[in-house]
Amino acid sequence: MPQIPLVDVKAQYAPLLDELKERIAAVLDSGRFILGPNVHAFEEEAAAYLGAGHAIGVANGTDALVIALDALDIGPGDEVICPAFTFYATAESIARRGAKPVFADIDARTMNLDPEDVRARVTERTKAIIPVHLFGRPAALGQLAGLGIPIVEDAAQAFGAQGAGKTGVVSTYSFFPTKNLFALGDAGLVTTRDEELAERIRLLRFHGSKAKKDFELVGYNSRLDELQAAPLRLFLPHVEEWNRLRREAAARYAELGLGEVCELPEDEPGHVYHVYVVRSPERDRIREHLVASGIASSAYYQTPLHRQPALRPFGQAEAEFPETERAARENLALPLWAGIGADVQERVVSAVREAVSLEAVR
Ligand SMILES: Cc1ncc(COP(=O)(O)O)c(C=O)c1O
Structure with a gap:
């Protein structure tokens, strides 16, 4: 074990440990683990903090991307442009939807998508662009938005970054334990200002159903759970x-x-x-x-x-x-x-x- 770690997650929550244990104990006492009060409250609090309109908690940042692309109806025959230099999940989500990931190069200075290279790779099949705010640095969204193609922001590494999460039709976040805002396991979030899209995302994360009676869409079982939402609410402020x-x-x-x-x-x-x-x-x-x-x-x-x-x-x-x-x-x-x-x-x-x-x- 190195003496100096790359990230010391425990050092970040150490000052909050007593309250963290109380919040987890409160969930255990409540006996509610799925789509309960902490998830709903966290969704509201995160949406308010991010200025996002709607926030929908999901199981992880990869599902957040897959569900966002599904909600936008992206699938076989479509192309989605993303950086060649990012975590695998960005491109995996596109392939998971049956669409084609089209890679573009990065800008040498920022290591984020190079808008000029993106422009060169647009075809009539391009349905979306996924810029990644790599290592926490906001991507060149202004220039990318100028291309007139829907943007899905992969903000997994950039929770709270000024300028992130405001341009895309949808933005996605991961709360993997090393992220800027983190859970104590896997968790993720999708945000959008579009109410209809938000409703579709809400349905998709729960088998395409509102109340487990009628199933309107072929969806996913990908919910943020109470045991993760409780620490996330504590950490958000x-x-x-x-x-x-x-x-x-x-x-x-x-x-x-x-x-x-x-x-x-x-x-x-x-x-x-x-x-x-x-x-x-x-x-x-x-x-x-x-x-x-x-x-x-x-x-x-x-x-x-x-x-x-x-x-x-x-x-x-x-x-x-x-x-x-x-x-x-x-x-x-x-x-x-x-x-x-x-x-x-x-x-x-x-x-x-x-x-x-x-x-x-x-
Ligand atoms: C850029 C990027 N996109 C997507 C993901 C996927 O998030 P998760 O690990 O929560 O599925 C990650 C993170 O780990 C990431 O760094």
Whole structure:
């Protein structure tokens, strides 16, 4: 076990532990576990916080995407554009609906969808675009919206990011335990301002039925449950402060001079640093040295989506996505969470410096 983890989830909820146990105990006392008062209250509170109109709790962020695409009637014969550099679930949801994921390259500076490359890949079959607010940084929604194609925002990594969740016809979130707002297991959310769409999503998450009597649609069994909604309600009022602390920690890495030895993520006000990802052509050697120093790190999406075995049949395995490939080789996530100590960050920066100077004398 590394001495410094990549994310310390327990440190985030430690100050809330007593209340957390009380809320879980209250659910146990109530005997209600499915679509009960915590789920309904969380949906209202999350919709109000996000300024989203409607929020529908589902079982996880992957189902949130599948159900959003289903609600938009996306299926066989349709194409949906998404980044080649993102978590597998983004493209998997498109394929799960029987539609074709069409990959586009990313912008070198932001690692988010490159709107120009998206434009080049639009065909008459393109039914939606799924921008991902990768690593917590809002995607170029203004430019993408200009293409006039419905946008489904994959905001799994960007809960509370200014500028996320406001442009798409639908937005989706994951509350996987390492996310900015997190549950104690799997959980997810779909938001939309469109009331009709919200109603369809509500039906879809519960077998296409309002009251388990008439089944109007072929749906899913994908509900947020009370045992997850209760902690989510407790954590929601803290997410703003947690995101502020993440931004503060990101700024501290820059102040500590990390930028002298690797390329730092460029800051912008909406960035909520779901993960803190730097870049270096020496990424793998730096990682080796971090392991030896007891510091956890990660290198995301090393095999980009167009080359993933399950997605090869969609025909872009040989296509070129130069910025995706470069990001796959160079990205390096360093420890960051809400409340990470300055001393911990100093150790991380010294270890990266050491790795780079060791390399220089080789
Ligand atoms: C960009 C992105 N989309 C979708 C998902 C899927 O979310 P979940 O793991 O809750 O199914 C994740 C997360 O894990 C993600 O990072």
